[in-house]
Structures are given as structure tokens and as C-alpha cells.
Amino acid sequence: MALSAVKKSVRLPDLSNVPSVDEVGVDERVARFQSRSIKKSSKVEALKLILSMIDLTTLEGQDTPGKVRQLCQKAIHLHDAMPGLPHVAAVCVYPTMVSVARKALAGHDINIASVATAFPSGMSTLQVKLDDTRMAVKAGATEIDMVISRGRFLAGDYRYVFDEIVAVKEACGDAHLKVILETGELGTLDQVRRASVLAMHAGADFIKTSTGKIQPAATMQVTLTMLQAIRDFYRDTGKMIGMKPAGGISTSKLAIHYLVMLHETLGNAWMTPEWFRFGASSLANDVLMQLMKQSTGVYQSADYFSKD
Amino acid sequence: MATAENKLAFDGGWGYDPAPESTDHIEIKSRYGLFINGEFVKPEMGKYFDTVNPATEERLSRIADASQADVDKAVAAARAAYRGPWGRMKPAERGKYIYRISRIIQERAREFSVIESLDGGKPIRESRDIDVPLAAAHFFYYAGWADKLDYAFPGRRAKSLGVAGQIIPWNFPLLMASWKIAPALACGNTVVLKPAETTPLTALKLAEVIADAGLPPGVVNIVTGAGATGAAIVEHPGVDKVAFTGSTNVGRMIQKKLAGTNKKYTLELGGKAANIIFADAAIDQAVEGIVNGIFFNQGHVCCAGSRLFVQESVADEVIAKLKDRMETLIVGDPMDKNTDIGAINSSMQLEKIRSYLKIGKSEGGEMHQSSCSLPKKGYWCRPTIFTGVSQSSRVVQEEIFGPVLAIQTFRRYDEALVKANNTPYGLSGGIWTDKGSKIFKMTQDLRAGVVWANTFNKFDPTSPFGGYKESGVGREGGLHGLDAYVKLGA
Structure with missing residues (x-):
């Protein structure tokens, strides 16, 4: 698709109007979320919700079909020793592994997310990125996690980044599009806010913090800034956008802090896997351990939980 | 939109x-009796009053009501300690005692925060994270000055005053006690302190700490009671210095009584701070700053950001976000x-706040409260904002001392400045902008003792605090806070 064929209804917003973000103030607000004390049934409810929001992820050069199949098995059977658990929201893999995941998850209501667009750096031509996307969708991906061209964004070439997202969205067809801002490379929260606004206007269904390949990955500060951008976009357009922090969220405690933040920033409507995801690989087992602790009163050894 | x-x-x-x-x-x-000359003693008249938990309306304890005779005893004990061990002690030794107080407060921090919240009604998060750590920090800070007064006032000789009579309010009971006691002791004075009648418990716990720290008897005396006890301290001929934090009305009465006497005084009074966005x-x-400015400690804060000025072009957005x-x-x-x-804090204060809600509505203000449910027992007020009010509204002019915010909009810098300064008070202010130059200009132009930029309600022992106009006389905290407790000689 030629870039000039961008739909008229989708317009690059004036990013000079995007409100500024005070990092000191954001730190203070985050500290307040972290001081919330979540106990008893509200904790159990939160832990189960977290499980259902996980995009179980493996994105390594050494991934094998076997490993992906194991991951899918885990996605379906989180911990059968404990009945009544939800399954995760999605499995997230590279495009070449989508067909493997699709077979392994056949008959289950679990999404197949694929990274695309020359993940993780995004250093390629638009044509390659679109082909990458179409290949993943064709192989059965129901969700596409794309990366933005950070170099172009940082250079101020917002038009390029915007058009690229619009084009990838078009290539996604029915698949949901998550736009990875790679906030660890954007430098400031002002830039994060600007990139969020740009991505939402370009047609992102979700905005996502990180690839997990760059440090820092997701932080609560960055996620709060993106949630506030989502809230303002909703106020202005009535359109809900999903949020996915990814990378570095490996403990239940931290994940609960994220839920508190979501709850107090966007409210109930976003408290479902449809609108919020955790991109994580090791979080699930920590949540399972905490859930077992809540029901039995004691911590079990990590050896009782499958590692895939 | x-x-x-x-x-x-x-x-x-x-x-x-x-x-x-x-x-x-x-x-x-x-x-609880009165803490005089290092021990708890019964009040001379044998009278006691209740202190209640404002969240449950249940009685927590019976507190001694100090009469003139009790105040006489306390002042005499303070005088004897001043003439005796405390006055003769080497400054570095005095510092050790003050350090010891701060360390014991830290060790017993949990106990202090729980009692502060039980007695005063403030959230445990605030007493745990703000009141108690800050109280300890004040003792730590002033302990360091005890043997360095010559450096605080170069070229001058700083001499202690004698007996300091101190009267503190109910909004930050322990913190105000430490604001007052720490610099007084560091400068070599002795103290008679009266906590507020609705929140005496942490001051009495502090008396236990002072006894545990081994301070010589009479250096710190804590007498409880209501207005009459306070008046007896202020008017006592044996008191050399009066430090008061409370309402402007009482401050005015104290100033009248002290006129023509030799007593030094500091007054920390009311406020109606402008928070300018x-x-x-x-x-x-900025929305977080508004919330912190007016809803911190139920709005029982003399420097609360109780008047909000929002620039017109963002007013709708700010108010919508504030309501969320x-x-x-x-x-x-x-x-x-x-x-x-x-x-x-008390049924009396709740009545006062409620009367202002009525006044605000009758003046034509539009009132909005959060939809939260309130417990059946106890004294509660939902967070409240008034829009459509003006400089001539009483809810804009008068200190409500509750979780009630009066919102006005402005177009130009000058308009915001004139309105912000158009108040008999001048304790604090806040400014929110991304432009550094505007911050410096506004902080110069605002007639207020403390101005926060892109934040609000931040306190630190090293920073002086105090008001312009009817918000008070003198400064507490920091180097300036020492000045209130010394006389300077050549």
C-alpha cells in the first residue's frame, strides 16, 4: 500500500498540543499506588485477574517449535493442581513460530500474538515490515505487536511514524494491533506521552511500553503516563485503547501495583484482559505461588510449578 | 471535549x-496527669476532660485540666531547670539529649503514628509517612545546631531566652510539638508546652520519651487543658518567650496580651493559600497537586491550597480531572x-465546615462532592469543591480548615496575581507551570511566606516556615527558627 493512500479519517494530530509531563510528580503518584495495601479476597481476585491478563511470551533467537508448544501447554494448563484458574490472554511469539502456536492452541480461547515489523529494532524498510506483518497474520496471529521507528520519532519525523502505523494497521486486517513505543529509547515521559498520542490517533488498538530487549523496559512511571494518555483520548473521542506494559514485571507484588494504578486511573472498564495485558514470561509462576500461598497458608517450592 | x-x-x-x-x-x-518537673502529677484542682477518637466518638483517655496553680508549678520547674542543670550544661551535651529524643521517636515510630491517628483522625498513611518521620527529623536537625550557634549568627553571641511557653494546635500534634521543642532546647531554653485539648496524647507520649531520654527534670513540661490553660501560660510573668500556632483570632488576643511586655513571641496563624495552575x-x-494541597490531612492544614486559580483555557479539563x-x-x-x-478532628470543627458548605451554596456557589459513602459513627466530610465563586464569597475569603476547595478561573498573569494576593492571609502559595521564568516571577510577586512550584505541602526541617500579614509573625524551621529562641549580643 502506498503511503499516500492513507485514509482521510485518520489524521496526524498536532503533537505540540500534547500536555507536558512532570517526572517528579509522576514519581510521587506512583509511590502512592505502591503504598496501597492489597489483602485477603481483593488480593486473590487481583492475582487471578493478573493471570488472565498475561501475554505469555518467548522471544528468543534460540526458540524452537518444542519450546513454543510447551509454552502453549502452559498457557492452557497454568497449574492444574489448583482448580478454577483462568487461562492466560495470549501467547506471544515470533512470526515463524505462529503456525506452531496455532496448532498447539487449536480449540482454545487463547490469542496468538506475534511480534512483527522487524522486531525488536524496527530497522528495516516499510515493505519488509508490512510483509512481516502479513506473514504473521496469514500464519494465524490474532494480535500483532509492532515496533515504531524510534529513530524517525526522535528525529521529529512524526509523519513517517504515523503513516507507518497506519499502514501496518491496514496490513493487520482483523488482527488487533499493539504498538510498541520502546519507551526505554524515548528518553523522557514527554516523549512517551507524545508517542502514545501519535499511536492512538494512527489506529493502535493497544499501546505497549517495550520489546523487553532494551533496559529500562516497563516502569510504573511510563505506564502511568500512557494510561493518562489513553484516558484523555477516551474523553476526547469515546474510543477505548488497551494498555500493555511489558518487560521487567516478574513479581505478583509489582503486578498488583500496576492493577491499582490501572484501577485508579482508568477505572473498572479497563480491568479486563480485553483492555489490559502484562507482557511477561516469569510473572505467571510467581502469581501461581502467591495464589497457592493464599489457599494453603504456606509457600511451596518453585519446583512445584512448571517452567517452560 | x-x-x-x-x-x-x-x-x-x-x-x-x-x-x-x-x-x-x-x-x-x-x-493522664500533667508532666511537670520530670514526672506525671495530678492536677491541683483534680479536674479532667475526655479525649475522643473522632472516627468512633469513643473516649480514649481522661486528660488533666491544668489550672493556674499547675501552670505556676510548671513554669517554676522550667525556671529551676534553666537556672540549674540545663542552663549550665555544655551545648554539645544538650545536643546529645536532643539526638536521643529523635532516636527514641524513630524507635517508637509505629506507636506514635497509631496514637496520632487514633486521637486526631488523620490517616495512618500520613502519620506513618509524614508526621512522625518529620517530627524525628526536626529533633535531629536542631540537635546539630546546639553546639554551633556561634556559626548560625556569625559575629554575634547567641544567648538563650529562658522559659519558653508554647501552645500548639490539633492538626499536627506531634509534629508541632517537635517544631517548637527542638529549637527551644537547642538554644538552651526550657519549655512549658500545651497541646490542643482534642489531641493531647502524642504530646504526653513525647513526655514519656523525654523522661526516657534522661533529660533533667523541668527542662520540658507538658501541661494539658483548654484555652484558659493557654492563657495562663501566655500571661505568666515567668515566661520569657511565647510560641503559638493556631487560629488568627487567638493569635490576635495573644499579641494584645503581650503588647508592652518584654516577652519575645512567634505566631503561626491561619491561611488561605492560592494554588495557581x-x-x-x-x-x-497539577491535579495531583490540587488534591494534595487541599485534601491532605482532611484540609486541616494552615498552609492548605484552599483557593484554586485555574487558567481559563484549561479550567474545564482540570475540573473534570479533579472530579475523577x-x-x-x-x-x-x-x-x-x-x-x-x-x-x-472534632464535632466542633465538623460543624464549622458544614456551616461553610451552607454559606458557599447560599452565596450561589456550585458545590460538588465525591460520591463516597461515609461511616455511620464519627465525624466525616466528603472531599468538596466549589465552582462559580468569586473574591467576594466567604468560602473564598475565610479559612475553612476542612476538605473544601474554592475554584476560580483567570485569564492573565496579573489577574491571578492580584486575586491571589487579595487576602488578609499570606502563609503559602503554589504555582504550576512548565516555564521556569514564570515560576521565579510569580514567587517574587506573591506575598506569602512559602511558595511551592510544581508541588505543594512539602516540609523539611531545614526550610523556614511562616506567614505574611495575618498569617503570623516570625519564622519556624531552618536557621530562621533558631532566631526565635535566642537574644543576640555583641
Whole structure:
């Protein structure tokens, strides 16, 4: 698709109007979320919700079909020793592994997310990125996690980044599009806010913090800034956008802090896997351990939980 | 623009279970005497009054009501300690005692915060994270000055004053006690302190700490009672210095009584701070600053940001976001770790706040409160904002001392400045903008003792605090705070 064929209804917003973000103030607000004390049934409810929001992820050069199949098995059977658990929201893999995941998850209501667009750096031509996307969708991906061209964004070439997202969205067809801002490379929260606004206007269904390949990955500060951008976009357009922090969220405690933040920033409507995801690989087992602790009163050894 | 359909929903759904701080480890005696000359003694007249938990309306303890005779005893004990061990002690030794007080406060921090919240109604999160650590920090800070006064006033000789009579309010009981006691002791004075009648418990616990720290008897005396006890301290001929924090009315009475006497005094009085939001501010963080400015400690804060000025072009957005944020504030049990807004300090204060809500509505203001439910027993007030009010409204002019915010809009810098300064008070102010130059200009132009930029209600022992105009006389905290407790010679 030629870039000039961008739909008229989708317009690059004036990013000079995007409100500024005070990092000191954001730190203070985050500290307040972290001081919330979540106990008893509200904790159990939160832990189960977290499980259902996980995009179980493996994105390594050494991934094998076997490993992906194991991951899918885990996605379906989180911990059968404990009945009544939800399954995760999605499995997230590279495009070449989508067909493997699709077979392994056949008959289950679990999404197949694929990274695309020359993940993780995004250093390629638009044509390659679109082909990458179409290949993943064709192989059965129901969700596409794309990366933005950070170099172009940082250079101020917002038009390029915007058009690229619009084009990838078009290539996604029915698949949901998550736009990875790679906030660890954007430098400031002002830039994060600007990139969020740009991505939402370009047609992102979700905005996502990180690839997990760059440090820092997701932080609560960055996620709060993106949630506030989502809230303002909703106020202005009535359109809900999903949020996915990814990378570095490996403990239940931290994940609960994220839920508190979501709850107090966007409210109930976003408290479902449809609108919020955790991109994580090791979080699930920590949540399972905490859930077992809540029901039995004691911590079990990590050896009782499958590692895939 | 925001529309009604695009509203966020915060009620229902996932919520937080109660997370109450345990009170098992707390010991509150059924009755407290007066702390005079190093020990608790019965009041001469044998009278006691109740101190109640404002969240439950239950009595916590019976507190001695000090009469003139008790104040005489306390002042005499303070005088003897001043002439005796404390006055003769080497400054470095005095410093050691003050350090010891701060360390014991830190060790017993949990006990102090629980009692502060039980007696005063403030959320445990605030007493735990703000009041008690700051109280310890004040003692630490002034302990360091004890043997360095010559450096605080280069070329001058700083001499102690004698006996300091100190009267403190109910909004930050322990913190105000340490604001007053720490610099007084560091400068070599002795103290007679009266806590507020609704919140005497942490001051009496502090008396225990002072005894445990081994201070010589009479250096710090704590007498409890109401206005009459305070008046007896102010008028006592044996008192060399009066330090008062409280209402402007009482401050005025004290100033009249002290006129023509040799007593030195500092007064920390009311406020009606302007919190000014410019269109170029980081709006989401400014909204947090509004919340912190007016809802911190139920708005029982003399420097609360109780008048909000928002630049016209962002007013709708700011008010809409503020209303959303108010819905997420948790009002209720002060002992719950998740509570944001606790109980109003007393039934009297609640009545006063309610009367202002009526006044605000009758003046034509539009009142909005959060939709939270309130406990059945106890004294409570929902977070409240008034829009459509003006400089001539009483809710804009007068100090309400509750979680009630009066909002006005402005177009130009000058308009905001004139309105902000158009008040008999001048304790604090806030400015929110992304432009550094505007911050410096506004802080120069505002007639207020403390001006915060892109933040609000931040306190530190090294920073002086005090008001212009009817907000008070003198400064507390920092180097300036020493000045109030010394006379300077050549």
C-alpha cells in the first residue's frame, strides 16, 4: 500500500498540543499506588485477574517449535493442581513460530500474538515490515505487536511514524494491533506521552511500553503516563485503547501495583484482559505461588510449578 | 471535549479489602496527669476532660485540666531547670539529649503514628509517612545546631531566652510539638508546652520519651487543658518567650496580651493559600497537586491550597480531572492503610465546615462532592469543591480548615496575581507551570511566606516556615527558627 493512500479519517494530530509531563510528580503518584495495601479476597481476585491478563511470551533467537508448544501447554494448563484458574490472554511469539502456536492452541480461547515489523529494532524498510506483518497474520496471529521507528520519532519525523502505523494497521486486517513505543529509547515521559498520542490517533488498538530487549523496559512511571494518555483520548473521542506494559514485571507484588494504578486511573472498564495485558514470561509462576500461598497458608517450592 | 458518555467509572468492580493497622501494641492509660518537673502529677484542682477518637466518638483517655496553680508549678520547674542543670550544661551535651529524643521517636515510630491517628483522625498513611518521620527529623536537625550557634549568627553571641511557653494546635500534634521543642532546647531554653485539648496524647507520649531520654527534670513540661490553660501560660510573668500556632483570632488576643511586655513571641496563624495552575502546566501532575494541597490531612492544614486559580483555557479539563480523581479518594477509617482522607478532628470543627458548605451554596456557589459513602459513627466530610465563586464569597475569603476547595478561573498573569494576593492571609502559595521564568516571577510577586512550584505541602526541617500579614509573625524551621529562641549580643 502506498503511503499516500492513507485514509482521510485518520489524521496526524498536532503533537505540540500534547500536555507536558512532570517526572517528579509522576514519581510521587506512583509511590502512592505502591503504598496501597492489597489483602485477603481483593488480593486473590487481583492475582487471578493478573493471570488472565498475561501475554505469555518467548522471544528468543534460540526458540524452537518444542519450546513454543510447551509454552502453549502452559498457557492452557497454568497449574492444574489448583482448580478454577483462568487461562492466560495470549501467547506471544515470533512470526515463524505462529503456525506452531496455532496448532498447539487449536480449540482454545487463547490469542496468538506475534511480534512483527522487524522486531525488536524496527530497522528495516516499510515493505519488509508490512510483509512481516502479513506473514504473521496469514500464519494465524490474532494480535500483532509492532515496533515504531524510534529513530524517525526522535528525529521529529512524526509523519513517517504515523503513516507507518497506519499502514501496518491496514496490513493487520482483523488482527488487533499493539504498538510498541520502546519507551526505554524515548528518553523522557514527554516523549512517551507524545508517542502514545501519535499511536492512538494512527489506529493502535493497544499501546505497549517495550520489546523487553532494551533496559529500562516497563516502569510504573511510563505506564502511568500512557494510561493518562489513553484516558484523555477516551474523553476526547469515546474510543477505548488497551494498555500493555511489558518487560521487567516478574513479581505478583509489582503486578498488583500496576492493577491499582490501572484501577485508579482508568477505572473498572479497563480491568479486563480485553483492555489490559502484562507482557511477561516469569510473572505467571510467581502469581501461581502467591495464589497457592493464599489457599494453603504456606509457600511451596518453585519446583512445584512448571517452567517452560 | 469530554462528554457525559465518556465518563470513567471507579465504583463497583474490584475494590480493596480493609487493611487496618494493628492497635494491639499500643498502651494508652485511662487517665493522664500533667508532666511537670520530670514526672506525671495530678492536677491541683483534680479536674479532667475526655479525649475522643473522632472516627468512633469513643473516649480514649481522661486528660488533666491544668489550672493556674499547675501552670505556676510548671513554669517554676522550667525556671529551676534553666537556672540549674540545663542552663549550665555544655551545648554539645544538650545536643546529645536532643539526638536521643529523635532516636527514641524513630524507635517508637509505629506507636506514635497509631496514637496520632487514633486521637486526631488523620490517616495512618500520613502519620506513618509524614508526621512522625518529620517530627524525628526536626529533633535531629536542631540537635546539630546546639553546639554551633556561634556559626548560625556569625559575629554575634547567641544567648538563650529562658522559659519558653508554647501552645500548639490539633492538626499536627506531634509534629508541632517537635517544631517548637527542638529549637527551644537547642538554644538552651526550657519549655512549658500545651497541646490542643482534642489531641493531647502524642504530646504526653513525647513526655514519656523525654523522661526516657534522661533529660533533667523541668527542662520540658507538658501541661494539658483548654484555652484558659493557654492563657495562663501566655500571661505568666515567668515566661520569657511565647510560641503559638493556631487560629488568627487567638493569635490576635495573644499579641494584645503581650503588647508592652518584654516577652519575645512567634505566631503561626491561619491561611488561605492560592494554588495557581497555568495552562502550560503538566496538567495531570497539577491535579495531583490540587488534591494534595487541599485534601491532605482532611484540609486541616494552615498552609492548605484552599483557593484554586485555574487558567481559563484549561479550567474545564482540570475540573473534570479533579472530579475523577476525587472519586478515587478513599474516605473512612483512619487506621486503614488505604485511607486517603480520615475523620474530621472534632464535632466542633465538623460543624464549622458544614456551616461553610451552607454559606458557599447560599452565596450561589456550585458545590460538588465525591460520591463516597461515609461511616455511620464519627465525624466525616466528603472531599468538596466549589465552582462559580468569586473574591467576594466567604468560602473564598475565610479559612475553612476542612476538605473544601474554592475554584476560580483567570485569564492573565496579573489577574491571578492580584486575586491571589487579595487576602488578609499570606502563609503559602503554589504555582504550576512548565516555564521556569514564570515560576521565579510569580514567587517574587506573591506575598506569602512559602511558595511551592510544581508541588505543594512539602516540609523539611531545614526550610523556614511562616506567614505574611495575618498569617503570623516570625519564622519556624531552618536557621530562621533558631532566631526565635535566642537574644543576640555583641
